[in-house]
Amino acid sequence: MEPILRFEHVAKEYPNGVHALRDVSFEVKEGEFISVIGPSGSGKSTLLRAINRLIPISGGRVILDGRSVSDQKGRNLRAVRREVGMIFQNYNLVYSLSVLQNVLHGRLGYMKGLRGIFGRYSENDKKEALALLSEMGLEDFCCNRASDLSGGQKQRVGIARAIMQKPKLLLCDEPIASLDPSSSKTIMDLLWSMTKRRGIACIVNLHQLDVALKYSTRIIGLSKGEIVFDGAPERLDDTMIEEIYGTSRENLMIGGTEDDKADTVNCA
Amino acid sequence: MTKRIPLIARDLKRLYTGFLIAAVLLFIVCSVLTNFNVMTLIANGDAFWEFITEDFLPPALPKADRIPGVLSSVLVTLALAMSATTVAAVFAFFVALFGSERVSPFPRLAKLVRGFATFLRNIPALVWAFILFSSLGIGTGVGFVALFITSFAFMVRAFVETMEDVSQDCVESLQAVGASFPQRVTQAILPSCLSGFLSWFLYCVEVNIRASTIVGMVGGGGVGLTLFSYIKSFQYDIALSIILLVAVMVIVVDRVTGKLRKEILK
Numbered sequence A: 001m002e003p004i005l006r007f008e009h010v011a012k013e014y015p016n017g018v019h020a021l022r023d024v025s026f027e028v029k030e031g032e033f034i035s036v037i038g039p040s041g042s043g044k045s046t047l048l049r050a051i052n053r054l055i056p057i058s059g060g061r062v063i064l065d066g067r068s069v070s071d072q073k074g075r076n077l078r079a080v081r082r083e084v085g086m087i088f089q090n091y092n093l094v095y096s097l098s099v100l101q102n103v104l105h106g107r108l109g110y111m112k113g114l115r116g117i118f119g120r121y122s123e124n125d126k127k128e129a130l131a132l133l134s135e136m137g138l139e140d141f142c143c144n145r146a147s148d149l150s151g152g153q154k155q156r157v158g159i160a161r162a163i164m165q166k167p168k169l170l171l172c173d174e175p176i177a178s179l180d181p182s183s184s185k186t187i188m189d190l191l192w193s194m195t196k197r198r199g200i201a202c203i204v205n206l207h208q209l210d211v212a213l214k215y216s217t218r219i220i221g222l223s224k225g226e227i228v229f230d231g232a233p234e235r236l237d238d239t240m241i242e243e244i245y246g247t248s249r250e251n252l253m254i255g256g257t258e259d260d261k262a263d264t265v266n267c268a
Numbered sequence B: 001m002t003k004r005i006p007l008i009a010r011d012l013k014r015l016y017t018g019f020l021i022a023a024v025l026l027f028i029v030c031s032v033l034t035n036f037n038v039m040t041l042i043a044n045g046d047a048f049w050e051f052i053t054e055d056f057l058p059p060a061l062p063k064a065d066r067i068p069g070v071l072s073s074v075l076v077t078l079a080l081a082m083s084a085t086t087v088a089a090v091f092a093f094f095v096a097l098f099g100s101e102r103v104s105p106f107p108r109l110a111k112l113v114r115g116f117a118t119f120l121r122n123i124p125a126l127v128w129a130f131i132l133f134s135s136l137g138i139g140t141g142v143g144f145v146a147l148f149i150t151s152f153a154f155m156v157r158a159f160v161e162t163m164e165d166v167s168q169d170c171v172e173s174l175q176a177v178g179a180s181f182p183q184r185v186t187q188a189i190l191p192s193c194l195s196g197f198l199s200w201f202l203y204c205v206e207v208n209i210r211a212s213t214i215v216g217m218v219g220g221g222g223v224g225l226t227l228f229s230y231i232k233s234f235q236y237d238i239a240l241s242i243i244l245l246v247a248v249m250v251i252v253v254d255r256v257t258g259k260l261r262k263e264i265l266k
């Protein structure tokens, strides 16, 4: 099966000389749920943004659905981007607009001319957005301003917006880093079920190791911009973890005892 | 000798002392250069006082048939400030879109746009008025253009900063969705920055009400010109009532815009 996404020796050097990615290569197939883990500054966000060219790369190739992303410009780049949904740590909604309007933003990439500029969405799109909102348990909030929602609800709107794009691939940059444990679980469960049902491949940046172990079909470990681990979660042993984070597993858990660890897994 | 315990760091103390000495020296140097003498103020105090009490006070009304003219000139000044600011805000919005590296589709030009705005802004409206009426002649047209240029430049800077503060995140998410630049403007930047833009706009109206009076005096029309004509013909008592009228106008506008701004930012 042709992979959805292929990284070929991708490198990124920022103008200030920081090498955020070095010689990164991997493939993503349909139905995969991949967690990218690594310490802060290891290049997780850069890797994710290289996929839809929010950050231009400085070496190698990113091939999305058979097209090289770095060669695309203007209309073609928009066509590539609309097939990749993205979810952000800070939700990145337009808070002065309604929840429904934010969800419908997912259709902008498909709209041309004045209809897109003035937000004249089709009735079909609106119906679909409402159905998605009720699937997320947000049907009562569709006309509220996005700023009125709680963090977990905002993130659900973010997911709905991404799903509206009918993406082949979903990118999530620390989707639960600003949320409390119970909302985090809701969001991770939603991501899992939404992508599974629709056959969307999903790449999630996480800094919670336990969450990554619980949900992923595959884990990619980044350290200083290089892939140091790529495989099934079961294969991620303590020595690997130490190589990725540069510290032992115990030091990664707040509290550190066995009991606490079980707790964090349960409510994460 | 016992050492005193210092209350502030020694170099800070030196800095303050330095400033004080520099300020005194500057005052002396400037006084000598401009032949300013505090004593003349005191010596001429009587004449000054006489001028105020004899010529200015009490305020007098202009001739009855001139009153409608004066009032309409106040309206002209208000209209001048409002229209110049409004037109400038619309232009400033479009230009500001290209003045922020993070929003503009041509980030390399952003510095140029901001530099241009800063340059225009640092020339006061009064100077623009002088430059302009040698080419456009005396009239409200000059006042309009002079106010337009300065408030346009000011609002470009203010709008760019508002956009950088507010719409960073949502612009990124709409980019990821595949939205085009005009779509990002209407769907993300405009809704999230509108209240900020309006607040700056109202502030600019406030500033321009004052500025349009002054620009009017040098030939921009409106109540400024009326006031100046009374001063030139030594009818200071009538001038005083016009000054009071202007003050009332400014205070009323200040209060109204201040209230509106508070409402908007809520």
Ligand SMILES: Nc1ncnc2c1ncn2[C@@H]1O[C@H](COP(=O)(O)OP(=O)(O)O)[C@@H](O)[C@H]1O
Pocket: A014, A015, A016, A018, A019, A020, A038, A039, A040, A041, A042, A043, A044, A045, A046, A047
């Ligand atoms: N816009 C930027 N300009 C310069 N350096 C950056 C920029 N963004 C990120 N970096 C640097 O690139 C490295 C990787 O950053 P990032 O991808 O954000 O890591 P992570 O998401 O894993 O914390 C860090 O060292 C960071 O300082």
Ligand SMILES: [Mg+2]
Pocket: A044, A045, A046, A174
């Ligand atoms: Mg990051």
